[in-house]
Amino acid sequence: MKDVQSEKDFRNVPLKKVGINSLKWPIVVKEKHGGVQHTIADMSLSVDLPSDVRGTHMSRFVELVHELQEITPKEIERALDRLKEKLHAKTAHIKIDFDYFIKKSSPVSGIISPNDIKCSFDAEKGEDFKFIMEVSVPVVTLCPCSKEISEFGAHNQRATVNIKIYTKKLIWIEDLVAIAEESASCPVFSLLKRKDEKYVTERAYLNPRFVEDVVREVALRLDENKDILWYRVYVESMESIHNHNAFACTEKGEIL
Numbered sequence: 001m002k003d004v005q006s007e008k009d010f011r012n013v014p015l016k017k018v019g020i021n022s023l024k025w026p027i028v029v030k031e032k033h034g035g036v037q038h039t040i041a042d043m044s045l046s047v048d049l050p051s052d053v054r055g056t057h058m059s060r061f062v063e064l065v066h067e068l069q070e071i072t073p074k075e076i077e078r079a080l081d082r083l084k085e086k087l088h089a090k091t092a093h094i095k096i097d098f099d100y101f102i103k104k105s106s107p108v109s110g111i112i113s114p115n116d117i118k119c120s121f122d123a124e125k126g127e128d129f130k131f132i133m134e135v136s137v138p139v140v141t142l143c144p145c146s147k148e149i150s151e152f153g154a155h156n157q158r159a160t161v162n163i164k165i166y167t168k169k170l171i172w173i174e175d176l177v178a179i180a181e182e183s184a185s186c187p188v189f190s191l192l193k194r195k196d197e198k199y200v201t202e203r204a205y206l207n208p209r210f211v212e213d214v215v216r217e218v219a220l221r222l223d224e225n226k227d228i229l230w231y232r233v234y235v236e237s238m239e240s241i242h243n244h245n246a247f248a249c250t251e252k253g254e255i256l
Contacts, residue, residue, distance in 0.1 A: 008053070166231070166255045
């Protein structure tokens with residue numbers, strides 16, 4: 001059959017990325033304490049395309065995903081090498097977005113339930129391998145100003161801590177989630193009985209944090225890990241008494 005994709009193109013326009021996205025696929029992710037987790041990913045895969053080649057072979061991206069085993073930085077790097085080889089590319093890229101569930105005990109009753117964490121692995125391989133990991137962690141923030149000026153109570157709300165890191169070594173999802181939760185007024189839980197709600201409400205009240213406070217607390221904790229070469233922290237609070245959200249952001253390091 002005629003290979004139309006491999007026809008010559010004479011427009012002399014190289015393409016930085018060509019590929020597929022919005023590919024839903026079952027994956028297996030390693031857990032920190034030795035187990036594995038089966039979840040569903042939303043994937044994007046691409047390669048560069050020389051100026052003299054008309055198109056890439058889209059089916060080969062899906063074939064490569066079919067070969068993936070556990071989703072780890074090493075396995076992803078091997079997959080990118082195979083993608084470069086299959087498609088005669090200089091650079092290959094893969095982005096994997098997925099839900100990761102961490103089992104948490106309610107603070108007083110001890111009832112265990114899963115908490116959903118939005119995660120992303122974003123990797124590229126040219127001459128060097130670059131791996132960026134991202135987590136979005138729900139937390140509680142309680143406004144220090146509201147607490148200070150009110151005779152009783154203080155407004156509090158759910159916030160999201162988004163952490164992106166560039167690292168040469170594996171950093172566990174669980175460790176980044178712990179950093180986010182420790183930096184906020186209080187973690188959130190899937191299941192709370194009345195005595196748990198009392199604990200969470202009072203803990204947040206005793207630990208007020210602006211979004212600026214949360215970002216700085218996360219940054220200080222990330223600075224302690226010398227394997228993290230670059231990070232970006234973005235915290236957004238879904239304000240409960242304002243007609244807007246509040247956010248703060250910082251970035252440090254370099255992606256080589």
